[in-house]
Amino acid sequence: MFEYFSHKTVVITGAAGFLASHLCDQVLQAGGKVIGVDNYLTGQEKNLAHLTGNPQFRFIKADVSTDPTGYLPTEKIDLILHFASPASPPLYQKYPIETYLVNSWGTHQLLQYLHQHHPESRFLFASTSEIYGDPEQHPQTEAYFGNVNPNGSRSCYDEAKRLGETICGVHTRDLGMDVRMVRIFNTYGPRMNPRDGRVIPQFIMEALENKPLSIQGDGSQTRSYCYVDDLVKGILSLTASENGRGQTVNIGNPEEFTVSQTAQIIWQAIKPNTEPQLIFKDLPKDDPLRRKPDITRAKELLGWRPEISFNQGLQQTIEYFKKLVM
Amino acid sequence: MFEYFSHKTVVITGAAGFLASHLCDQVLQAGGKVIGVDNYLTGQEKNLAHLTGNPQFRFIKADVSTDPTGYLPTEKIDLILHFASPASPPLYQKYPIETYLVNSWGTHQLLQYLHQHHPESRFLFASTSEIYGDPEQHPQTEAYFGNVNPNGSRSCYDEAKRLGETICGVHTRDLGMDVRMVRIFNTYGPRMNPRDGRVIPQFIMEALENKPLSIQGDGSQTRSYCYVDDLVKGILSLTASENGRGQTVNIGNPEEFTVSQTAQIIWQAIKPNTEPQLIFKDLPKDDPLRRKPDITRAKELLGWRPEISFNQGLQQTIEYFKKLVM
Numbered sequence: 195m196f197e198y199f200s201h202k203t204v205v206i207t208g209a210a211g212f213l214a215s216h217l218c219d220q221v222l223q224a225g226g227k228v229i230g231v232d233n234y235l236t237g238q239e240k241n242l243a244h245l246t247g248n249p250q251f252r253f254i255k256a257d258v259s260t261d262p263t264g265y266l267p268t269e270k271i272d273l274i275l276h277f278a279s280p281a282s283p284p285l286y287q288k289y290p291i292e293t294y295l296v297n298s299w300g301t302h303q304l305l306q307y308l309h310q311h312h313p314e315s316r317f318l319f320a321s322t323s324e325i326y327g328d329p330e331q332h333p334q335t336e337a338y339f340g341n342v343n344p345n346g347s348r349s350c351y352d353e354a355k356r357l358g359e360t361i362c363g364v365h366t367r368d369l370g371m372d373v374r375m376v377r378i379f380n381t382y383g384p385r386m387n388p389r390d391g392r393v394i395p396q397f398i399m400e401a402l403e404n405k406p407l408s409i410q411g412d413g414s415q416t417r418s419y420c421y422v423d424d425l426v427k428g429i430l431s432l433t434a435s436e437n438g439r440g441q442t443v444n445i446g447n448p449e450e451f452t453v454s455q456t457a458q459i460i461w462q463a464i465k466p467n468t469e470p471q472l473i474f475k476d477l478p479k480d481d482p483l484r485r486k487p488d489i490t491r492a493k494e495l496l497g498w499r500p501e502i503s504f505n506q507g508l509q510q511t512i513e514y515f516k517k518l519v520m
Numbered sequence: 521m522f523e524y525f526s527h528k529t530v531v532i533t534g535a536a537g538f539l540a541s542h543l544c545d546q547v548l549q550a551g552g553k554v555i556g557v558d559n560y561l562t563g564q565e566k567n568l569a570h571l572t573g574n575p576q577f578r579f580i581k582a583d584v585s586t587d588p589t590g591y592l593p594t595e596k597i598d599l600i601l602h603f604a605s606p607a608s609p610p611l612y613q614k615y616p617i618e619t620y621l622v623n624s625w626g627t628h629q630l631l632q633y634l635h636q637h638h639p640e641s642r643f644l645f646a647s648t649s650e651i652y653g654d655p656e657q658h659p660q661t662e663a664y665f666g667n668v669n670p671n672g673s674r675s676c677y678d679e680a681k682r683l684g685e686t687i688c689g690v691h692t693r694d695l696g697m698d699v700r701m702v703r704i705f706n707t708y709g710p711r712m713n714p715r716d717g718r719v720i721p722q723f724i725m726e727a728l729e730n731k732p733l734s735i736q737g738d739g740s741q742t743r744s745y746c747y748v749d750d751l752v753k754g755i756l757s758l759t760a761s762e763n764g765r766g767q768t769v770n771i772g773n774p775e776e777f778t779v780s781q782t783a784q785i786i787w788q789a790i791k792p793n794t795e796p797q798l799i800f801k802d803l804p805k806d807d808p809l810r811r812k813p814d815i816t817r818a819k820e821l822l823g824w825r826p827e828i829s830f831n832q833g834l835q836q837t838i839e840y841f842k843k844l845v846m
Contacts, residue, residue: 290690291628298624298683302617325670341665344651344682345689345701345768353679353686356670357624360679363671364616375671442671 198434200225203271207258207304208278210237212385213320213378216426217275218242222250224430231265233257235292236280241385259295262307271312273433274304277320279355283348283478284391290350297354298361305365305373316372318433319362323379323446323485324352333486336377336442346480359442366440374438376429379446379487383422383507384514394419394508397457398515401464411477413454416484420447421507424500431496438495446487447500463508524760526551529597533584533630534604536563538711539646539704542752543601544568548576550756557591559583561618562606567711585621588633597638599759600630603646605681609674609804610717616676623680624687631691631699642698644759645688649705649772649811650678659814662703662768672806685768692766700764702755705772705813709748709833710840720745720834723783724841727790737803739780742810746773747833750826757822764821772813773826789834 199221206221208214209230214237218228222245230242230253245251256265258278279296280286286293301319308315326334327342342352362373382394389395400407420428428445432438451459454472461470492498525547532547534540535556540563544554548571556568556579571577582591584604605622606612612619627645634641652660653668668678691697708720715721726733754771758764777785780798787796818824 290694294624294683294686294690295628298620299628302621302625327665339653339667339669342682343665344685347693349686350690353683356668357620357679357683359670360620360675364620364676367673368616 196220196224196430196434202226202273203229203269205229205231205266205271205274207231207274207276208237209253210234210239210241211277211281212241212387213381213422213425214275214277215241215385216422217277217429218245218251220426220430222248226250228252229254229267231256231258232278235289236285238387258304259292259300262303266307271308271315273316273318274308275318275320275433276301276304279320279351282387282390282392286351287347293350294354297358301358301361305361305371309365309369309371313371316374316433317362318429319358319373319375321359321375321377321442322355323377323444323487324348325356325359325377326485327352328480328482329485332484333448333488334444335488336444336491343480348480372439374432374440375442376432377442377444378425379420379444379485380417381420381422381425383511386511388515388518393417393453393456394460394511395515397460398464398512399519401461401470402515402519406471406473407457407461408473408475409453409457410475410481411453412474413457414452415481416450416452416486417456418447418450418486419504420445420500421502424502428492428496428498431498435496441495443492443495444487444489445492445498446489448487448489449504450486451504459504460508463505463512522546522550522756522760528552528599529555529595531555531557531592531597531600533557533600533602534563535579536560536565536567537603537607538567538713539707539748539751540601540603541567541711542748543603543755544571544577546752546756548574552576554578555580555593557582557584558604561615562611564713584630585618585626588629592633597634597641599642599644600634601644601646601759602627602630605646605677608713608716608718612677613673619676620680623684627684627687631687631697635691635695635697639697642700642759643688644755645684645699645701647685647701647703647768648681649703649770649813650674651682651685651703652811653678654806654808655811658810659774659812660770661814662770662817669806674806698765700758700766701768702758703768703770704751705746705770705811706743707746707748707751709837712837714841714844719743719779719782720786720837721841723786724790724838725845727787727796728841728845732797732799733783733787734799734801735779735783736801736807737779738800739783740778741807742776742778742812743782744773744776744812745830746771746826747828750828754818754822754824757824761822767821769818769821770813770815771818771824772815774813774815775830776812777830785830786834789831789838
């Protein structure tokens with residue numbers, strides 16, 4: 195399916211993160227050579243442990259906000275997938291400076307490096323549904339400009355991803371480079387950090403530890419969750435596609451669940467025929483009330499759509515977390 | 521009025537630009553010492569020519585997107601006014617990379633420099649009404665999140681100013697610094713670049729040269745114009761005020777004119793009792809249809825409001841441009 199990657203040398207930044215570690219696996223499986231870069235600020239070494247000894251995989255420990263000539267090898271690079279960034283609210287709020295730098299200055303430096311050394315190569319930027327902020331349009335199409343607070347506790351991530359897109363746009367239009375942008379919606383699956391504050395790992399861990407499920411707000415806010423295998427396929431399709439050049443594409447699963455429904459589904463999957471205790475907590479400031487991707491562009495451009503049901507995906511994810519707590 | 525500046529050492533970036541050159545004058549007049557920094561990318565040497573030989577003024581030619589330890593003197597700095605940036609659409613579209621860098625990476629580096637060397641000192645960031653994009657709220661209050669295209673021909677300016685604000689917010693909240701942000705609305709007055717594509721200098725130059733006035737779109741879009749002396753007073757009030765710490769404040773003149781009205785008023789001021797010829801051109805993409813500041817916060821916090829009428833300000837501005845063409 196992804197012949198494009200065969201014999202390509204692919205740099206993946208943030209390689210030890212949840213999403214990018216899966217990208218490493220899939221690019222390797224498609225016959226590519228992977229150079230994974232991470233400084234382990236929020237990435238986890240164990241996410242790449244299974245690749246130790248794989249001759250097609252190399253790991254470089256480096257901060258992607260520094261000059262790439264200091265850490266990238268001089269050989270030909272065909273593609274950079276730029277995924278380095280803290281990505282959950284508790285983590286990017288812990289590292290606000292690192293977060294805005296890697297998405298703005300880091301993106302600029304990688305693109306400038308590519309432009310100088312391998313101007314024909316491809317670049318994919320991991321953008322996010324967070325650039326829509328607390329949206330006033332449902333579902334969100336790529337044409338929607340968003341509703342983001344420029345000076346709040348989430349801005350270090352949201353605004354830096356927006357400027358990351360701007361920087362990609364400048365390199366596309368003004369320097370003629372082959373740049374693609376994926377706006378990633380909520381994703382879940384094995385290798386998520388169980389303590390990063392996202393709703394699915396949090397509910398799974400609470401249920402596995404037989405604790406009450408803690409719900410932010412009244413639980414009526416909706417989320418849509420994409421299983422990581424679906425998401426990775428979408429990202430690699432956009433990267434490989436002849437039609438992808440210069441495109442910005444939403445990748446996510448449009449099926450919506452309220453946070454309360456999510457709690458119930460996860461509890462039932464782990465402790466069938468019992469009822470969870472629920473604890474309601476304050477809704478964090480600027481938390482979006484609703485987020486749902488319009489994936490028309492992904493369907494039309496790439497022929498991509500999510501295929502794995504929430505229940506299927508959850509089973510895989512719960513298995514992973516069970517092994518963690520055992 | 522501005523005792524605060526007396527005997528203070530003030531770094532003003534973008535000193536050779538239209539606005540910042542007026543700030544240099546006013547800070548000097550208030551008894552401050554000014555270190556002006558500019559790389560003349562879009563600033564004009566002649567805007568500072570009158571300060572040559574002033575012992576309280578020093579000029580450093582440097583790119584504010586580079587490390588400040590490379591160009592700033594080691595003496596105590598009490599205040600940085602960060603105004604460096606191309607600021608009109610034709611100019612920032614000519615220099616998109618320089619524009620997004622100076623407002624993001626440049627802002628970060630200046631704040632980090634201040635934090636390391638003079639952590640108690642003050643920092644003021646020149647933000648802009650452009651962070652509201654094509655607004656859906658009129659007039660715009662500081663609480664409005666804006667409607668900005670993250671990937672259009674104006675994004676290099678709009679989004680970088682937004683991230684500049686984010687970076688200021690992080691240094692305020694997480695590093696406890698004294699940072700203030702001014703959102704500057706359309707301003708006019710002497711020392712504007714006559715060829716930078718803004719509507720007032722363009723109409724004045726066309727009228728002085730007896731040419732037809734060229735109007736973008738149908739001329740029904742509105743603008744509000746603040747005379748530079750009013751604006752500079754507002755900025756210095758925010759900078760000096762005990763109440764300004766951590767604040768973001770709109771400074772501008774809420775009086776609205778359509779672009780067609782503006783053309784008529786300027787023509788009548790230069791060639792009374794004659795009628796201008798008008799040429800209608802396409803409206804540029806993402807051009808805001810309406811922009812008007814809500815200045816309640818400036819009034820309440822600073823006791824500031826604009827005092828100079830459009831006709832008064834225009835006379836001063838026309839005098840300046842007359843000397844340019846003679």
